[in-house]
Amino acid sequence: MTSAPLTVRLTGGSGPLFFPVTAYGPDGAVDLDVFRAHVRAGIDAGAAAVFACCGTGEFHALAPEEFRVCVAAAVEESAGRVPVVAGAGYGTALAVHYARTAEEAGADGLLAMPPYLVAADQAGLLRHYTALAGATGLETIVYQRDNAVFTPETVVELAKVDGVVGLKDGYGDLELMQRTVSAVRTELPGRDFLYFNGLPTAELTGLAYRGIGVTLYSSAVFCFAPEIALAFHRALATGDDTTVNRLLDGFYRPLVELRGKGRGYAVSLVKAGVRLRGLDVGEVRPPLSEPAPAHIKELTGIIERGHALLADNARTDKEGSA
Numbered sequence: 001m002t003s004a005p006l007t008v009r010l011t012g013g014s015g016p017l018f019f020p021v022t023a024y025g026p027d028g029a030v031d032l033d034v035f036r037a038h039v040r041a042g043i044d045a046g047a048a049a050v051f052a053c054c055g056t057g058e059f060h061a062l063a064p065e066e067f068r069v070c071v072a073a074a075v076e077e078s079a080g081r082v083p084v085v086a087g088a089g090y091g092t093a094l095a096v097h098y099a100r101t102a103e104e105a106g107a108d109g110l111l112a113m114p115p116y117l118v119a120a121d122q123a124g125l126l127r128h129y130t131a132l133a134g135a136t137g138l139e140t141i142v143y144q145r146d147n148a149v150f151t152p153e154t155v156v157e158l159a160k161v162d163g164v165v166g167l168k169d170g171y172g173d174l175e176l177m178q179r180t181v182s183a184v185r186t187e188l189p190g191r192d193f194l195y196f197n198g199l200p201t202a203e204l205t206g207l208a209y210r211g212i213g214v215t216l217y218s219s220a221v222f223c224f225a226p227e228i229a230l231a232f233h234r235a236l237a238t239g240d241d242t243t244v245n246r247l248l249d250g251f252y253r254p255l256v257e258l259r260g261k262g263r264g265y266a267v268s269l270v271k272a273g274v275r276l277r278g279l280d281v282g283e284v285r286p287p288l289s290e291p292a293p294a295h296i297k298e299l300t301g302i303i304e305r306g307h308a309l310l311a312d313n314a315r316t317d318k319e320g321s322a
Helices: 006-012 032-045 064-078 092-104 122-134 152-159 174-187 202-211 226-238 241-259 265-276 293-321
Strands: 049-052 084-088 109-112 139-144 164-169 194-197 216-219
Touching (some): 006 164, 032 226, 049 064, 064 084, 084 092, 202 241, 241 293
Parallel strands (some): 049 084, 109 139, 194 216
């Protein structure tokens, strides 16, 4: 951990937010050496932050001790270079347990995922996240998706809670997000509250979220094709919409269409991509399943097209500067 606020560290980075997969060995146990290598490679490639043991990292499949050692390993590999944010979820008691474990492991912040199974009302959700944020000294980002979707009024109340510093949106209702951003800005002027695009393959909606002022996003692609993810991130940040659209058309849209061909592909395709890159992070744990062989072959082709687009861009830039 460092003394700088998480909000400052997250907004000060120049790369995507990195959500590493959790590596498993042939026996199915967590492979910490491979996990460390994966985290280290992402940081070296230019990640702005490491979100360990979150959705892409199969938080749902990790035992508490596995969670602890993985978060600690990510913190050690980061060595303060970038912040490490850990997942925390399930019911309030377990979420608090994971939050305190993450704090003990040295994490800089928490990504508070939806409560397990139940569909709560707004008052209950507010109580849950207030209790979670108050359980540690870690700054907390609340993850909106599935059974945890908030009204703008509830987000205003969340933004008043000590320790809650942002909202990650995995729901995808842009009108709701615009009303939420507007409500917090109106009711809490000057409040430094962060918003994140947390949709699967968030780059596909990057232009739309940028339009309402949301520029932070999670990048699953960064796990297995960091060069493509970095090029897109740079183009989106600098207003190079020609490059953004070229990558959307030739890489991200085909990837999202492939992701839609199987349940759980938002995680299992990412792990397959990491393996294709040469790092054996193992397969996903049940209840998720591995992608069909034909889909892994299709993923290979999409990645190759993405790198070809980067090469074309480099040639065009070189010719333009000649």
